[in-house]
Amino acid sequence: MNWKPEIRKGAGPIYVAICDALERGIAEGQLQPGEKLPPHRDLAYRLGVTVGTIARAYTEAAVRGLVVGEVGRGTFINDFDNHRDDITRLVVPEKPQPEVIDLGLNLSAIGEADEILRSTLKDLSRSGSLDALLTYQPSAGMISHRAVASQWLEGIGIRAHPDNVIICNGGQHGLLISMMALAGHGESIATEQLTYPGARAIAHQLGITLAAVQMDHEGLDPAALRELCETKRPKALYCMPVLQNPTTITMSEQRMREIAAIIEEYGLWIIEDDVYGFLAETRPRPFASLIPERTIYLTSASKSMAPGLRIGFLVVPAKLSRSVQEIVTMSNWMSPPFMAAIVTNWMANGYADKLIAWHRNQAHERQEVAHRILGHHAEHASTSCYHLWLQLPEPWRMDSFSATALREGVRVITADAFAVKRDHAPHAVRLCLGAAHSLPQIALGLNRLMGLLNSQPKPHMDLQSIGYV
CATH class of the missing domain: 3.40.640.10 (Type I PLP-dependent aspartate aminotransferase-like (Major domain))
Structure with missing residues (x-):
């Protein structure tokens, strides 16, 4: 490809400016998902910079989730949309995935509803109507x-x-x-x-x-x-x-x-x-x-x-x-x-009110676990519901965080699933605490996520590395 980024003055280190230009090119449609970027040496020659600078720019782009690197093939604009269904589509999997802690689906917990249903079905069977x-x-x-x-x-x-x-x-x-x-x-x-x-x-x-x-x-x-x-x-x-x-x-x-x-x-x-x-x-x-x-x-x-x-x-x-x-x-x-x-x-x-009271209590218990583990990352979340909004710290980007979390056995939903203007989506994820079976399972998943929040994203982390392609 013949892409030559426009480098804006005063944008900090040159490799960051190149990465910023790449991000603008994606947002403006100049660079398409799946498109291959120029080899390091070719782009370095066009811009008059070192090969090492281009390598750093591509690494920064991978950290932001903009590109993926494939050994022996090159660097490509991230085509997450081809796999978006697997990551952010709000569906229940046909087969149970016990190895994955689901903090993505915003389901309510079940609680006593099954026993109430048994009683209700008996009552209806005797109603004669x-x-x-x-x-x-x-x-x-x-x-x-x-x-x-x-x-x-x-x-x-x-x-x-x-x-x-x-x-x-x-x-x-x-x-x-x-x-x-x-x-x-x-x-x-x-x-x-x-x-x-x-x-x-x-x-x-x-x-x-x-x-x-x-x-x-x-x-x-x-x-x-x-x-x-x-x-x-x-x-x-x-x-x-x-x-x-x-x-x-x-x-x-x-x-x-x-x-x-x-x-x-x-x-x-x-x-x-x-x-x-x-x-x-x-x-x-x-x-x-x-x-x-x-x-x-x-x-x-x-x-x-x-x-x-x-x-x-x-x-x-x-x-x-x-x-x-x-x-x-x-x-x-x-x-x-x-x-x-x-x-x-x-x-x-009165069963509906009883279940609502139970859900309120469950939501509080699960949010208390989340606030205890996530600390200041959850400080703006309400303790009254089953979900919370997690703003990601720099340098995490939502796609790389979601993919890394899934590799760690935790499913989350990225902000672009909710953004009306997807190119304006913040780097955030939604966590849901209702689908998990128990407080220990929630704690396990949240501790894994906290480990990621306290670490740095790995460059060139792509979907192939977690088994999506």
Whole structure:
């Protein structure tokens, strides 16, 4: 290749300036994933520097995760995207991998849910009303189930008539429904600059553009949202006000009121994703309470009760109810009445609240382990949820850290899975503490990660060395 980097004056040592130019070339599309870089001697001749300087520049680029070196073949722009599914895709592996400690999947622990389920199944078998659970029901769900959910939601300040409660097939399905109801192909939805990867995937499939809103220590920045409303004219805002994924930030009520005022001023809708809100012992009033006529509220039993319960609940403004139900019919026809019966049974009989209390305790215990081991690296993480956001110290880069962690038997999720603008992703990873089976397993994984944080990345560490290619 004929690449000759533009070296900017005053950028520090020449090898760092060359590496910086390489990073700019990747970001600007001049250098493509998998592209081979010039041999050391050729680039040294073009730039009028020593071969040793180019070697140091390529080594620095490998440390940053920009390139990989292959013995006998040369140095290549890192093509992590070809292997991204193996590293950051949020899936459960088909076969158990006992040698890998999974700190990547954001699952809730199971706890007593299995015993409660056994008891509930016995109760349902004696109820004499199983026929209704085995036939088609309205797309919004059985009215008796929606009435229970409506009453249960009052506990967090949401007053919703059962007619405006729609049962969906989990939070992901609820988000798909909401986005389809509020925006069309070619339109945009605003969201935090770091957001739930499932939202990115849905928007991509629907041809909807996600517009990134800057965040600060309180979450979504109202001034940035206002500016975006002026320039991009989004149809809606998707956000997670409580224990945001991945940052764990919870907005103050004052911040939410500022955002609500902007929503009303510009006539936007809000998709309020509250799947982690149950873990917060104290929380602000939901948007669905502040501006119910502009809010689609979403929660899910799979986070608050047990991961396998794929039942979610939408609270929608009356104006949107019919269109949302039509989308449910199109995408899913209806959510399984039998599973909805289990979830609403737990809501009515106090089991849901019991499980939520258990999850809060578990999250605290697991976060205490994380804070004890990670120390100042975890100082900004909330102790109320199963995940935490880990900013990587220099000179670690997220890809090299993730790959090295996996080589050490620990799976994490890199920041670019969450970044709306992937080229602006910080060098950080999300750690999840719910999928691991025990506190000792969590401690083992975190101690391995702490060992990496206290060490230096190894140059020329590539995917081949950990068995990916």
